Amino acid sequence: MGEPTEAIIRFEGVDKYFGNFQVLKKVSMQVALGERVVICGPSGSGKSTLIRCINGLEQHEGGTLSVEGVKLGEGRASLDRARSSVGMVFQQFNLFPHLTVIENLMLGPVRARKLPGEEARDLAQRYLARVRIPEQADKYPRQLSGGQQQRVAIARSLCMEPRIMLFDEPTSALDPEMINEVLDVMAELAESGMTMICVTHEMGFARRVADKMVFMDHGEIVEEADPETFFNTPKSQRCQDFLQKILQH
Amino acid sequence: MFRALPCLAILLLLSGCSDQWGWYVVDPTTKNGLVNLNFLLTGLYYTVLLSVTAISISVVVGLLVALPGLSSNRPMRVFSRTYVEIVRAVPILVLILWVYYGLPQLSGLTITVFWAGVIALALSDSAFEAEIFRAGIQSIAKGQYEAAHSISLSYSDTMRFVILPQAIRRILPALGNQLVYMLKMSSLVSVIGMQELTRKANELVVSEYRPLEIYTILVIEYLVLILIVSAGVRWLERRMNADERN
Ligand SMILES: Nc1ncnc2c1ncn2[C@@H]1O[C@H](COP(=O)(O)OP(=O)(O)OP(=O)(O)O)[C@@H](O)[C@H]1O
Numbered sequence A: 001m002g003e004p005t006e007a008i009i010r011f012e013g014v015d016k017y018f019g020n021f022q023v024l025k026k027v028s029m030q031v032a033l034g035e036r037v038v039i040c041g042p043s044g045s046g047k048s049t050l051i052r053c054i055n056g057l058e059q060h061e062g063g064t065l066s067v068e069g070v071k072l073g074e075g076r077a078s079l080d081r082a083r084s085s086v087g088m089v090f091q092q093f094n095l096f097p098h099l100t101v102i103e104n105l106m107l108g109p110v111r112a113r114k115l116p117g118e119e120a121r122d123l124a125q126r127y128l129a130r131v132r133i134p135e136q137a138d139k140y141p142r143q144l145s146g147g148q149q150q151r152v153a154i155a156r157s158l159c160m161e162p163r164i165m166l167f168d169e170p171t172s173a174l175d176p177e178m179i180n181e182v183l184d185v186m187a188e189l190a191e192s193g194m195t196m197i198c199v200t201h202e203m204g205f206a207r208r209v210a211d212k213m214v215f216m217d218h219g220e221i222v223e224e225a226d227p228e229t230f231f232n233t234p235k236s237q238r239c240q241d242f243l244q245k246i247l248q249h
Numbered sequence B: 001m002f003r004a005l006p007c008l009a010i011l012l013l014l015s016g017c018s019d020q021w022g023w024y025v026v027d028p029t030t031k032n033g034l035v036n037l038n039f040l041l042t043g044l045y046y047t048v049l050l051s052v053t054a055i056s057i058s059v060v061v062g063l064l065v066a067l068p069g070l071s072s073n074r075p076m077r078v079f080s081r082t083y084v085e086i087v088r089a090v091p092i093l094v095l096i097l098w099v100y101y102g103l104p105q106l107s108g109l110t111i112t113v114f115w116a117g118v119i120a121l122a123l124s125d126s127a128f129e130a131e132i133f134r135a136g137i138q139s140i141a142k143g144q145y146e147a148a149h150s151i152s153l154s155y156s157d158t159m160r161f162v163i164l165p166q167a168i169r170r171i172l173p174a175l176g177n178q179l180v181y182m183l184k185m186s187s188l189v190s191v192i193g194m195q196e197l198t199r200k201a202n203e204l205v206v207s208e209y210r211p212l213e214i215y216t217i218l219v220i221e222y223l224v225l226i227l228i229v230s231a232g233v234r235w236l237e238r239r240m241n242a243d244e245r246n
């Protein structure tokens, strides 16, 4: 697990600032092909910023960050390559409200991957079936429940056939009864061998699917371990406090 | 359609006091009246053509000015800002005169009354369109750009398929208002001889000398035209909203 040769994502001493405020402090981390990483930590600790650097939604400043061996921050070409192999699911779904579900799914394949319309439609239908809402293809996002919307968002990402999927608190905006339908889809995706990085506080899900747990605080990776060690014998005090707080719920 | 009722009421009211009013000039039952009425109504063609051509151009120019104004590149923003400030500062009538009499001397090209009117109106309106587009585009949530980025859409595809369709829906009422404004401002092009509604009325006043009746007809012409356009815009708005909800 995580041998340098197979690392598909590699952070080496990555820094990031917002103005004078340092959000990421010398972050080093590697993700191996097919690995499932769960990142947790208090609000404002830099989790979102960290994963948003991977698909170029944020630009890192110091250190190096490479995705599939290509260094980011060296021109447009590297950014375009990185974002074409990385899918992302957001807390607020960010579906396109003026397009139907199937149109949401087909836009990327048709415009960015240049697939012919019919092929894109088949692809979209296949992924809709995979997230278990094949019958909602012609509805608008607002006509779906939150859980269904988030599953559409996952399918939209998968239609780009990414090799890495990023999830930024995908269930935080959902009503409790809809969380599991989204987590189940994510777990299935994990089983299929997708490389995944999930920011989430769903610790049940983390135990179930994670190969590696990462705990962040104040822009630093404080703890990085397999779930067994992470949950049973966390080393740092900060991580222990955090887990205690979160597992009470 | 209830809005048309007051117009009818005004008409009836006016016809009631036919002692002081010389409605014969536009009485469709007499030969001369019919000719005059026809003469006035033919101005409609140029009023509508001029306004629609000008607004089509100004929407495109407005968008092209708005987009650099939203970029992270400072010189582009400065360009956009400067354009809007300068164009907004010039009165439309002055712009019309300048384009018709000044521009040909400057460029060496002759320019027809119609195109001088179109250019002046479009130029003037483009600054307002740019502001409307800027506000509309800025009202779209950041998450929409992020989602488009995450599915590898290019900048132009992001604008074309994600941002603008949503922005245009939001600014539709404002664009409709601009069209109404344009229809009204097109009356100013009469000063350089454009044969639109106002010019026709002026010419008929000179030959018939019944300004009260003829300008009253002119008011009604604009009123009806603009009520129809407003109703059209509202219908379009409702249809687009229904599309979204259905
Ligand atoms: N665009 C920005 N400009 C300025 N500061 C920002 C920006 N984005 C994030 N920050 C700040 O950077 C810090 C880290 O933000 P980030 O969103 O990465 O945290 P997070 O761990 O994802 O938190 P949360 O659990 O609340 O989502 C926060 O203090 C936040 O206020």
Ligand SMILES: [Mg+2]
Pocket (backbone or CB within 6 Å): A047, A048, A049, A168, A169
């Ligand atoms: Mg976050």
